[in-house]
Amino acid sequence: xxxxxxxxxxxxxxxxxxxxxxxxxxxxxxxxxxxxxxxxxxxxxxxxxxxxxxxxxxxxxxxxxxxxxxxxxxxxxxxxxxxxxxxxxxxxxxxxxxxxxxxxxxxxxxxxxxxxxxxxxxxxxxxxxxxxxxxxxxxxxxxxxxxxxxxxxxxxxxxxxxxxxxxxxxxxxxxxxxxxxxxxxxxxxxxxxxxxxxxxxxxxxxxxxxxxxxxxxxxxxxxxxxxx
Amino acid sequence: xxxxxxxxxxxxxxxxxxxxxxxxxxxxxxxxxxxxxxxxxxxxxxxxxxxxxxxxxxxxxxxxxxxxxxxxxxxxxxxxxxxxxxxxxxxxxxxxxxxxxxxxxxxxxxxxxxxxxxxxxxxxxxxxxxxxxxxxxxxxxxxxxxxxxxxxxxxxxxxxxxxxxxxxxxxxxxxxxxxxxxxxxxxxxxxxxxxxxxxxxxxxxxxxxxxxxxxxxxxxxxxxxxx
Amino acid sequence: xxxxxxxxxxxxxxxxxxxxxxxxxxxxxxxxxxxx
Numbered sequence: 284x285x286x287x288x289x290x291x292x293x294x295x296x297x298x299x300x301x302x303x304x305x306x307x308x309x310x311x312x313x314x315x316x317x318x319x320x321x322x323x324x325x326x327x328x329x330x331x332x333x334x335x336x337x338x339x340x341x342x343x344x345x346x347x348x349x350x351x352x353x354x355x356x357x358x359x360x361x362x363x364x365x366x367x368x369x370x371x372x373x374x375x376x377x378x379x380x381x382x383x384x385x386x387x388x389x390x391x392x393x394x395x396x397x398x399x400x401x402x403x404x405x406x407x408x409x410x411x412x413x414x415x416x417x418x419x420x421x422x423x424x425x426x427x428x429x430x431x432x433x434x435x436x437x438x439x440x441x442x443x444x445x446x447x448x449x450x451x452x453x454x455x456x457x458x459x460x461x462x463x464x465x466x467x468x469x470x471x472x473x474x475x476x477x478x479x480x481x482x483x484x485x486x487x488x489x490x491x492x493x494x495x496x497x498x499x500x501x502x503x504x505x506x507x508x509x510x511x
Numbered sequence: 512x513x514x515x516x517x518x519x520x521x522x523x524x525x526x527x528x529x530x531x532x533x534x535x536x537x538x539x540x541x542x543x544x545x546x547x548x549x550x551x552x553x554x555x556x557x558x559x560x561x562x563x564x565x566x567x568x569x570x571x572x573x574x575x576x577x578x579x580x581x582x583x584x585x586x587x588x589x590x591x592x593x594x595x596x597x598x599x600x601x602x603x604x605x606x607x608x609x610x611x612x613x614x615x616x617x618x619x620x621x622x623x624x625x626x627x628x629x630x631x632x633x634x635x636x637x638x639x640x641x642x643x644x645x646x647x648x649x650x651x652x653x654x655x656x657x658x659x660x661x662x663x664x665x666x667x668x669x670x671x672x673x674x675x676x677x678x679x680x681x682x683x684x685x686x687x688x689x690x691x692x693x694x695x696x697x698x699x700x701x702x703x704x705x706x707x708x709x710x711x712x713x714x715x716x717x718x719x720x721x722x723x724x725x726x727x728x729x730x731x732x733x734x735x736x737x738x
Numbered sequence: 739x740x741x742x743x744x745x746x747x748x749x750x751x752x753x754x755x756x757x758x759x760x761x762x763x764x765x766x767x768x769x770x771x772x773x774x
Contacts, residue, residue: 434661441654445644455637455658458630459665462672493668500664504657507578515768522761529757533750547740552749559753598760602753609749613742711757718764725771 289384292377296385301392303362310358314351314397321347322401322408336409341471344405345427345464351397352428353453356435358393359386360443373509383505387436387498394428416474419483423474426490427467430497431460437501440508463493515721521714528707532700540700552610554701558708559602560628564666566596566712567631570638571663574656583727586652589659590642591719595712597635603628630669634662648727 304310325343363369372382402420406413413420435456442451467490470483536554543550573589576582607625608618619625638658645651 437657437661441641441657442644444650445641447644451640451644454640458633458637458669459661461630462665462668465672489671496664496668497661500661504578504660507653507657510653512772515772519765519768522764526758526761529754533754537750545740547742548746549740549742551746555749555753595760598756602756605752605756606749609745609752613740613745715760715764718768722764722768722771725768729771 289378289381292381293384293388296372296382297388297392300359300362300386300389304389304393310355311393311396314355314393315400317354318347318351318397318401319404321350322404326408336411337475338472340405340409340411340475341468343409344401344471345468347401348398348424348428349460349464351401352394352432352435353456355393355397356390356432356439356456357443357449357452359390359436360439361448364443369509379506379509380502382509383436383440383502386440387433387501390432390436391429394432395425398424398428411475413475415477419480420471420474423467423470423483423487423490426487426494427463430463430490430493431456433494433498433501434459437505437508440505463490466490512721512725514717514724518714518717518721521710522718525707525711525714528710532704532707535703536700540696546614549610549613552606554704556603556606556610557701558705559599559606561705562708562712563596563599563603563628563631566592566599567634567666568663570596570659574659574663577652577656578660583652586655587720587723588716589655590723591716593635593638593659594719595715597632597639598715599708599712600628600632600635604632627669634665638662648730
């Protein structure tokens with residue numbers, strides 16, 4: 284495995300996906316509208332007099348991201364089902380791992396796009412001060428997202444070819460999302476409450492470990508999911 | 512089929528011995544002073560929990576070796592261990608709250624051990640659902656192996672995440688009988704129960720393995736296997 | 739000593755039912771697969 288080649292091929296696969304996405308723009312637009320709707324639903328599903336916005340904001344943020352990410356990941360391999368596109372991709376003279384990495388990059392860009400819409404909307408709708416903590420918050424979101432998108436991309440490669448793809452992916456994925464989510468929620472709460480950065484370093488480290496373990500694992504396991 | 516016979520005998524002996532454990536635990540083991548009779552639930556709860564966790568690790572290990580060797584026996588074993596592990600998980604998740612209600616005063620609490628078992632159960636259910644959703648046997652085995660390995664690797668992370676929560680929320684005092692210090696007769700009962708659960712695990716897995724084998728034979732013979 | 743024998747009996751019955759039930763299910767499923 285030559286790593287520069289691996290990454291270049293991965294980027295080719297990713298840019299192909301992103302180009303398809305960019306041409307149609309339906310998925311990203313639906314996901315954006317979905318995020319807005321979930322945030323609106325949260326506004327009606329709470330009692331503003333009982334719980335303050337800052338206390339609730341981390342949960343709202345992460346539940347929204349969870350749902351949006353699952354929707355996005357369902358799409359990644361669905362795209363390849365039409366016209367046996369996946370077979371064509373597998374026939375290409377590239378490493379299987381680079382297909383996975385490409386899909387991972389495309390999914391990350393997609394989910395990041397959705398999250399970039401979600402954060403300002405959260406600040407707007409729930410009157411949360413994000414700007415002072417924007418740097419650490421973005422780092423936190425990035426670390427948590429890489430972890431669960433890595434697992435989700437691997438699983439979606441399997442579930443798209445099963446009978447209940449849309450339902451099976453969240454069922455398989457949610458138990459794997461909860462460790463990074465629980466750390467992210469705790470850290471976001473600390474961050475938005477204006478606590479010093481040193482309090483969340485532990486969580487950031489754990490998220491980083493989770494990312495490394497599961498990205499590595501997925502790179503090695505992915506060939507087994509497409510090996511015809 | 513010899514294997515099936517062995518499995519059935521092991522299970523039958525295990526169930527008879529389970530009745531023996533019941534008699535010993537209920538009549539010949541002293542009652543714990545602070546918790547009363549409810550403490551005796553632990554003679555069933557802890558052995559089941561030990562095997563529920565061990566079964567998941569065995570699924571993961573079998574999956575790793577399956578991906579290297581592509582030996583169908585490993586896949587059959589993983590499927591069997593997952594199903595039996597699910598049953599033991601159900602035992603843990605039902606006896607836990609039954610013990611928790613009189614001791615903690617609530618059926619459910621997000622205590623680390625309880626939450627961990629719930630995660631384990633969800634992992635098992637996902638694994639079995641995935642197996643059920645893939646019709647092609649070779650594909651099913653590979654997919655299940657991938658999920659089994661991920662599940663095994665996730666276990667330490669679940670440990671990390673659930674054990675962080677109690678530091679933030681007050682937790683009811685967990686009395687842990689069956690942990691270090693236990694009077695001799697209680698320990699004997701507990702070890703006996705652990706032995707019986709081990710026997711039941713083996714018996715169940717052997718039978719479930721034989722069942723997978725029989726179904727594969729039927730499918731190979733051109734008949735539709737029963738779901 | 740607290741009075742909570744009912745909980746204990748419920749748990750013991752439940753575990754018995756689950757284990758015997760699963761054993762029975764395995765027995766029936768294997769028997770059905772054995773029949774040609």
